[in-house]
Amino acid sequence: MAYFSSIASLIAANLIPAAGVLFFKWDVLSIIFIYWLETAVIGFYTILKIVYVRGPFGTEFDHAPFYHTVVSKTASILFFIVHFGFFVFAQGFFVMRLAENFSNPSLWAIFLGLSSLFISHGISFQRNFIGKWEYTRINVGDLMFQPYKRVALMQFIVVIGTVVSLLTKNVSLGFVSALIVFKTGADLYAHLKEHGRFRQSDIMKQ
Secondary structure, eight states, X not given: OHHHHHHHHHHHHHHHHHHHHHHHOOOHHHHHHHHHHHHHHHHHHHHHXXXXXXXXXXXXXXXXXXXXXXXXXXXXXXXXXXXXXXXXXXXXXXXXXXXXXXXXXOHHHHHHHHHHHHHHHHHHIIIIIITTOGGGSOOHHHHXXXXXXXXXXXXXXXXHHHHHHHHHSSOOHHHHHHXXXXXXXXXXXHHHHHHHHHHHHHHHHO
C-alpha cells in the first residue's frame, strides 16, 4: 500500500503544473523554475537519507563507533552538497538565461508547484525509505550517486525548454504540455526503478 501511495502522490504532484498550464495560464518560465528547484528538493531528501541510512559505506560499518559514523556521514554530506550543488547551479545558469528574455515568472505558481513536489518526495521518503526499511538495505556510497539520474533528466528538460523558448519566443501550449508529460513519465520510471528493486526483493522473500 505504501508503495502505491507514493506513486499516486508523484502523479498528483506532477499534475499540479499541468493544471496550472491548462487552466491558470502558467508560463513556461514558471514550469522550468519549478523543475529546476525540484533538483534542490531531491538533494535535500538525499541528505536526509544519508543521515538515516544504517552504515556510512556498507554493512561492515553497522557496528562502528558512534564518532566514526558521525564523522563519516558529515564528510559525505559536505562532499555531496558541494558536488550536487554544482549541478543545481549549472541548471540555474540556463534558467536565468531564459529569465532575461521573458517576463517574471509567477511566484505563486512556483510556490504551489514546488510545494506539491516537495510533499510528494516527502511521502516517498516516509513511506518507502523509512516505512519499508530501505535505509537498512543501502549505503551512503550508493545514496550519494542515486539522484544524479534524475538530475540528468532535470537538466535535459531545463536545457530543451530553455533552447526552444529562446528560439521561438512564443512557446505553444502543446510544447509546455508535452514537456510536463515527458517529465512526469520519466519521473515515474525513475521512481519505479529506484524503489522497485526493494519491492521485488520483498516479494521474493515471501
